[in-house]
Amino acid sequence: xxxxxxxxxxxxxxxxxxxxxxxxxxxxxxxxxxxxxxxxxxxxxxxxxxxxxxxxxxxxxxxxxxxxxxxxxxxxxxxxxxxxxxxxxxxxxxxxxxxxxxxxxxxxxxxxxxxxxxxxxxxxxxxxxxxxxxxxxxxxxxxxxxxxxxxxxxxxxxxxxxxxxxxxxxxxxxxxxxxxxxxxxxxxxxxxxxxxxxxxxxxxxxxxxxxxxxxxxxxxxxxxxxxxxxxxxxxxxxxxxxxxxxxxxxxxxxxxxxxxxxxxxxxxxxxxxxxxxxxxxxxxxxxxxxxxxxxxxxxxxxxxxxxxxxxxxxxxxxxxxxxxxxxxxxxxxxxxxxxxxxxxxxxxxxxxxxxxxxxxxxxxxxxxxxxxxxxxxxxxxxxxxxxxxxxxxxxxxxxxxxxxxxxx
Ligand SMILES: CC(C)(COP(=O)(O)OP(=O)(O)OC[C@H]1O[C@@H](n2cnc3c(N)ncnc32)[C@H](O)[C@@H]1OP(=O)(O)O)[C@@H](O)C(=O)NCCC(=O)NCCS
Numbered sequence: 001x002x003x004x005x006x007x008x009x010x011x012x013x014x015x016x017x018x019x020x021x022x023x024x025x026x027x028x029x030x031x032x033x034x035x036x037x038x039x040x041x042x043x044x045x046x047x048x049x050x051x052x053x054x055x056x057x058x059x060x061x062x063x064x065x066x067x068x069x070x071x072x073x074x075x076x077x078x079x080x081x082x083x084x085x086x087x088x089x090x091x092x093x094x095x096x097x098x099x100x101x102x103x104x105x106x107x108x109x110x111x112x113x114x115x116x117x118x119x120x121x122x123x124x125x126x127x128x129x130x131x132x133x134x135x136x137x138x139x140x141x142x143x144x145x146x147x148x149x150x151x152x153x154x155x156x157x158x159x160x161x162x163x164x165x166x167x168x169x170x171x172x173x174x175x176x177x178x179x180x181x182x183x184x185x186x187x188x189x190x191x192x193x194x195x196x197x198x199x200x201x202x203x204x205x206x207x208x209x210x211x212x213x214x215x216x217x218x219x220x221x222x223x224x225x226x227x228x229x230x231x232x233x234x235x236x237x238x239x240x241x242x243x244x245x246x247x248x249x250x251x252x253x254x255x256x257x258x259x260x261x262x263x264x265x266x267x268x269x270x271x272x273x274x275x276x277x278x279x280x281x282x283x284x285x286x287x288x289x290x291x292x293x294x295x296x297x298x299x300x301x302x303x304x305x306x307x308x309x310x311x312x313x314x315x316x317x318x319x320x321x322x323x324x325x326x327x328x329x330x331x332x333x334x335x336x337x338x339x340x341x342x343x344x345x346x347x348x349x350x351x352x353x354x355x356x357x358x359x360x361x362x363x364x365x366x367x368x369x370x371x372x373x374x375x376x377x378x379x380x381x382x383x384x385x386x387x388x389x390x391x392x393x394x395x396x397x398x399x400x401x402x403x404x405x406x407x408x
Contacts, residue, residue, distance in 0.1 A: 077108065111307035134272040134274070135291045138270075140266060167221070206225070220252070221246075319354050319392055324358050365396050
């Protein structure tokens with residue numbers, strides 16, 4: 001049986017939303033639907049699978065941008081709301097939606113698709129690869145001393161939602177430039193980030209906001225919640241950092257230190273910190289910070305020459321990569337990449353390949369999240385000419401590490 005697939009009409013939005021929420025095990029709320037339609041939806045990038053008049057599969061893409069090494073933000077099709085109804089699972093509906101969606105993203109001229117995976121086992125088969133890593137942090141507040149102590153040459157202040165909303169985009173723009181994988185935010189994306197209905201809080205407080213400035217310039221922010229625990233009259237609450245970003249590592253440390261000094265709490269948690277965050281190295285007792293790594297942003301290359309010529313490389317070099325794209329073929333072929341810190345070209349070639357890999361591995365190399373050596377050791381890249389893995393690493397490696405603070 002086949003299930004026709006197409007973008008939805010405005011009149012089908014409510015049914016689409018209900019299908020999405022049901023797919024994730026939620027009941028749709030009308031007020032969320034209204035907000036989503038305004039801020040987080042592009043009708044011509046929606047995709048629904050139909051069984052008769054019933055929507056049985058959903059997916060959308062949004063026109064976001066993602067920072068690539070050395071070259072700033074590039075357009076990406078940001079994929080989300082991926083569901084198939086419980087009545088129609090394991091019939092290939094997701095597979096067909098993925099195929100159509102990747103083709104559409106390529107036709108729009110975007111070099112990559114991107115997503116955050118709710119179910120992380122699924123996406124490799126479609127050529128997505130882990131492109132940024134993130135760490136979950138937790139530390140007992142009384143163990144979170146810094147050596148040497150943090151000195152702040154600027155000023156922290158608590159902010160009202162309105163003051164925060166006004167100041168935060170400019171600070172975020174500076175943070176976006178610091179790392180590959182970061183996504184600039186439009187006004188709509190900020191509206192989504194700052195929306196704070198009770199059912200999004202996971203039982204914690206409404207958002208608190210604080211800003212940091214150096215001289216007259218705002219250069220850091222933190223948004224956090226407090227998860228209250230006050231049993232037997234003893235405060236045992238947790239600071240839950242929702243987002244913390246500074247214009248430089250010193251401001252990051254000041255902001256984290258601020259969170260570690262909020263009274264009547266015992267633990268500070270963050271769901272998403274960069275793997276190479278310098279804060280760990282500043283702690284007096286680093287072992288006290290529990291760190292658990294996981295996947296962050298996933299990318300899918302749909303146009304290899306466009307993607308590889310858009311980024312810069314750490315060292316001058318030339319490498320021929322054979323990409324075997326068995327799912328849709330969009331990234332496949334043999335390509336010669338030649339580049340360095342000042343720019344790069346990537347074109348089809350008939351020369352012998354130095355390395356052979358799939359789109360999944362290419363995506364993981366793209367922002368520098370992993371070394372080619374690790375992927376080769378994992379049996380995921382084949383080295384065809386002596387020294388090619390090392391040469392790939394000299395070129396593709398990038399610091400600071402890729403990280404994405406924008407989940408969607
Ligand atoms: C995940 C989901 C979209 C899959 O849809 P589907 O139409 O059943 O997927 P397909 O039939 O196209 O399956 C494609 C392949 O993925 C596998 N797969 C799909 N969902 C899987 C899951 N949750 N766990 C493990 N494997 C899964 C299938 O077994 C199939 O494997 P095969 O190619 O080896 O046969 C659907 O189960 C769903 O809506 N889940 C809840 C919402 C969700 O998790 N969405 C993903 C958000 S990132």
